[in-house]
Amino acid sequence: MTKTKTFLLSLVMAFLAVGLSSCDDVEYDPADAPFLGSWIQDSGATGFTFFSNGSGYYTNYYDGDVVEFTWDYDDWYLNIYFIEDEWNYQWDFTPDMELELYDTFTSQTIYFYPI
Numbered sequence: 001m002t003k004t005k006t007f008l009l010s011l012v013m014a015f016l017a018v019g020l021s022s023c024d025d026v027e028y029d030p031a032d033a034p035f036l037g038s039w040i041q042d043s044g045a046t047g048f049t050f051f052s053n054g055s056g057y058y059t060n061y062y063d064g065d066v067v068e069f070t071w072d073y074d075d076w077y078l079n080i081y082f083i084e085d086e087w088n089y090q091w092d093f094t095p096d097m098e099l100e101l102y103d104t105f106t107s108q109t110i111y112f113y114p115i
Contacts, residue, residue, distance in 0.1 A: 028074050030054035035078075035091065039099050039112035048080075048112065056080075 030036075031052040040047040040061075050056045050071060058067045058080070070081045073091065078101065080087040089101040099112040 028072065030072070033073055034093070035099050038115045040115045042098070042111040042113060047115070058082075 030050075033050060033052075036050050036052055038047060038049040045060070045062055047059045047061065048056060049059070054072060055068065055070050058069060059065070067082060072079050072081075076090055078089045078091045080089075088104045090104060091102075092100045094100050094111070097114070099114075101110045101112065102108075103110065
């Protein structure tokens with residue numbers, strides 16, 4: 001092998017090593033979450049409010065119940081922690097900027113509008 005090929009191969013290997021080692025767990029700061037604020041379900045039945053400190057509340061508009069929770073998220077999942085329960089969703093936004101939550105337990109998708 002020539003020195004140039006050896007150098008280029010070494011350079012490629014170095015870039016791969018750096019690229020692969022940068023796949024460590026990423027810290028997701030609640031203050032950077034794209035869904036901060038208040039959201040109401042498209043049926044008007046329930047809503048979520050997400051605060052930048054990782055807390056929030058869930059509102060059932062039919063019976064008036066308001067329950068506090070904490071939450072965390074990453075690129076794909078939103079986890080909501082109540083005192084005695086945990087809800088897990090895959091989250092995304094629709095083209096109309098609705099918050100789309102796929103309930104991993106019930107396999108249902110729920111849509112929320114910002115309020």
